[in-house]
Amino acid sequence: MIGVGIRGVTKSYGALPILRGIDLTIDPGEFVVLLGPSGCGKSTLLNIVAGLEPLDDGAIEIAGEDMTHADPSKRHLAMVFQSYALFPTMSVRQNLGFGMRINRVPKAEIVRRVQSVAALLQIEPLLDRKPAQLSGGQRQRVAIGRALVRSTRLCLFDEPLSNLDAQLRADMRVELRRLHADLGSTMIYVTHDQVEAMTLASRVAVINRGKVEQVDTPQKVYDRPATLFVARFVGSPxxxxxxxxxxxxxxxxxxxxxxxxxxxxxxxxxxxxxxxxxxxxxxxxxxxxxxxxxxxxxxxxxxxxxxxxxxxxxxxxxxxxxxxxxxxxxxxxxxxxxxxxxxxxxxxxxxxxxxxxxxx
Amino acid sequence: MTRSKAPARGLSDMPESGFRPDLVAIGFFLVVALVFYGSLLWTGYLSLTNSRLIPSYEIVGFDQFARLVATPRWRTACVNLVILGAFGIAGSLALGTLLAILLDRDVRAEGLLRSIFLHPLALSLVITGLAWRWLLDPVTGIQSVLRGLGWSSFHLDWLADPDTAIYALVVASIWRSSGLVMIIMLAGLRGVDTDIWKAIRLEGIPLWRAYAQIVLPSLKLTIASCIILLMADVVRSYDLVIALTKGGPGFSTDLPAKFAVDHFFGRANIGLASAASVVILGFVASLLVPYLLIQRKGRA
Incomplete structure (x- = not known):
């Protein structure tokens, strides 16, 4: 379980500012949801934490180390993507194990870790299938599995449930909560869906136009919105x-x-x-x-x-x-x-x- | 009373314009059926006869095919087809894919480079052949330029040597086709999900392994399309040979298509030429096999 520090991060695409100075400290074991409307910069922020996009100014600390310019693969983190990003020609087993094979993890260790994650996510019967032979929910499980095989200490989620139908989304929400409770991983989760934010987060960071509007527990965000934007954005009706x-x-x-x-x-x-x-x-x-x-x-x-x-x-x-x-x-x-x-x-x-x- | 029928006519049948789409289509199908399949069947029939200068309808069975197989020139042509096919396709595929990958990795001036590499495709094969004939000619081409610059021992006379002339054809065909492969592969690479690339970077997968084990395998249908297009090009590459070597030196760069045309029109041996054409048809039909296999696998 490792913490993440986001220190004064700014980012713009040309003349268009995306992030205008984000400060956020995420404690080890927290489940922090970055919530905001599309285009507010929340996915960009997640990509910057992962090192997949460069930042203009500011710093990223992971586990107390300055990781601002570290390679994504060296940041002790795993990530789950909206489109699952499974490698299409590899079986589920190969998808889970490929990263470890690249990093020369011993064969027996690969088998052991793939097995334990497959058991945790109940995807053992799917191990020899190709991604194209899986349903959306199964693919999402495999994508989460691939992330967990890589790191159970820090997991980033980029709108992982938005391609699923309502019923599956509700199931996967419960599943993610269970995983977080079981593994105690630090999780950073990006979504525009306030129900996901409310049900999953230990803390919600509401982001609007590249600024953090409020960071608080879901109940606080709902009951005592810090800004008019938060009041309007959270809550339905x-x-x-x-x-x-x-x-x-x-x-x-x-x-x-x-x-x-x-x-x-x-x-x-x-x-x-x-x-x-x-x-x-x-x-x-x-x-x-x-x-x-x-x-x-x-x-x-x-x-x-x-x-x-x-x-x-x-x-x-x-x-x-x-x-x-x-x-x-x-x-x-x-x-x-x-x-x-x-x-x-x-x-x-x-x-x-x-x-x-x-x-x- | 009879006149009362007239207003009941609907808009759908307007006889005044006289335009009947179905008739136009029938005409088209008739032309295809007669010219294309008719010629095909006729050629097939002639290949079983003893025709020489003019068509004869005396069936002699598979004699022409036996003669064809026994003709050294035909065998050379088939070997050349295999060489051109194997090296030409592999070369175009490798070079085209490499160019596509380089362009996909955000090289500057992509638009300019893309048109430069695609340009050969817009040229007539006759011009391609001619250009390469000049380039490879010891007196006018690369050899004379480099010797003029002082490298007096430089030697490049592929076209003059019967053993190497076919490889001049291979080079010209790679030069011509790799742009096509590049553009098709580039489209495929652009279609790869950006999240997949993010996952690749996150896992720390080296670039060459990412292409070799994840990206290119996922583009196997795109690659298959390229191969089929290239194979079709090879089988009917008649004009390139004519422009570059005219089949020479000797018959060393002969190809089946040129063999057939020569025997039809030059050597007045219609029976043998028809047999050759039928075999070429077999080659073309076999191109469809991998395509059908992929289609079937895709459905399973």
Whole structure:
């Protein structure tokens, strides 16, 4: 188990900046997911860690050693690719063993390691098949196997599940979690799929436009997004947002004059009245206000339509010209049909500076 | 009442234009059937007769084939075909693949180099042959240039020697065909998944092993296509011989196609020439065997 240090890494393709100074420390045994929309630079970052792409500035440390300019094969790491990258003319067994053969590992040792990895991934019956004779899920297993044969200390994954169908993806997620628990390897995993990030990661690094927006546990990233971008990108259905101004008495006032009391909100610093802000509330936190204030300036929502999700339904609302959503109990029958006052706990909400996008 | 039928006609049958695609196609098929397969069958028939200057229809069985096999000139032609095939194809394949690999490894000025290597293909074989005849001619070509520069002992007269003249043909055919192989192989190499290359670098696999054991084996269908194209070129390489050596010195660079043409039109021995043509047809048909094998393997 080895740690990885990413120190001030920058990279641009010509005039186009891809990474604008990335700092990230990954502890031994961690499962870190790099999450971000396509084109945010997360795959480039992974390739730089692997040494497959040069960086412009900064440094990469692996196991405490400076590996910035080391050859990819000397970095003590293995990698799993989106397209599996199995060698097409070799059998599964040869695919697993080829790297070791090149590196003159004794034959008996090759056989032993191939066997143990094949057993771990339950691919023994496939050992003599060619990649073309395998299904997508089997190929992915073999690709993971090839990585594990190479190194169980540090494994990089570049969107490994995105070519699989939904069911297989769910299975492989569980499998990867089990592998991580069994082997304790350090894993760095790139994806744009937030479900994968949420379910796999011990820590998620959300990346946007070549910058790390937030590094935290999945729950923290979801509950307390550090920036407006993170709030928007993580969570499905998307977070409910409302623009407004912060007033002197820790109240939020929307453009139409509706106000929300934020005295229960944990401000990061003393709020400055007059700041233009964006209020964010997760759909799970919205409910029908139990004790409606019945003031003229209370929030007012008009139900638009519902989506049935089985155990509960998603109710879409029209609120101050914004589209909001909230969960309602499908069986309880308490689905509002007319305008009503929505409520939420200010402690669950998020408040961002409108101009900088940073959490207040 | 009879007139009421007219408006019911659909758009599909427009007799006014008189255009019938099926008739055009039938014409095409008739031409192919008569000219191509008709000639083929007729040649096959003639090869079983005792025709000399003009076709005769007296069947003599396989006499012409026996005579063909007994003709030293035919045997030389077949040996030459094998030499040209083996060395020419191997050479073009090796050189073309090497060029493709070099281009694929991000050489500068790829576009320029690509057109330079592909250029020979655009030239008529007659011009290729002529150019190489001049280059290999002791009086006008490479030998005289190098001797003029002071290397007075330099010796290059392949075309004059019956034992080496066929290798001049091999060189010219490699020069001509390697550009084609290069362009096909380059397309194949460009199709290799970039993730495979990343995996290769990560495993620390040396470049030559990566090509020899991973990349080129995965391009075996591409390579097979090249071989089939090259084999077809070799079997019908008539014009190159004519332009470069005219079959000489003596008959030392004769090829089956030239043998057949000479006997048809020059030596007025239609029966023997037909037999030779049938054998050439056999060669061509055998080209399809590896192709069919690959196809079958691909389906299995």
């Amino acid at each position: 998307a977070i409910n947002l409302l623009e407004g101004v912060l007033m002197a008495d820790r109240r939020f006032r929307s453009a139409t004059g509706a106000t929300v009391d934020l005295s229960g909100y944990a401000f990061a610093s003393t709020p400055r009245p007059g700041t233009e802000v964006v209020l964010g509330v997760r759909p799970d936190d919205v409910r029908v206000a139990e004790a409606p204030a019945r003031r003229g300036d209370a929030l007012s929502a008009v139900p638009a339509f519902t989506e049935s999700l089985g155990p509960r339904s998603l109710l879409w609302l029209e609120l101050d010209g914004q589209r909001w959503s909230m969960y309602v109990d499908a069986k309880g029958g308490a689905i509002p049909t007319g305008p009503f006052e929505p409520g939420f706990d200010a402690a669950d909400a998020s408040l961002f500076d409108k101009t900088t996008g940073v959490r207040l």
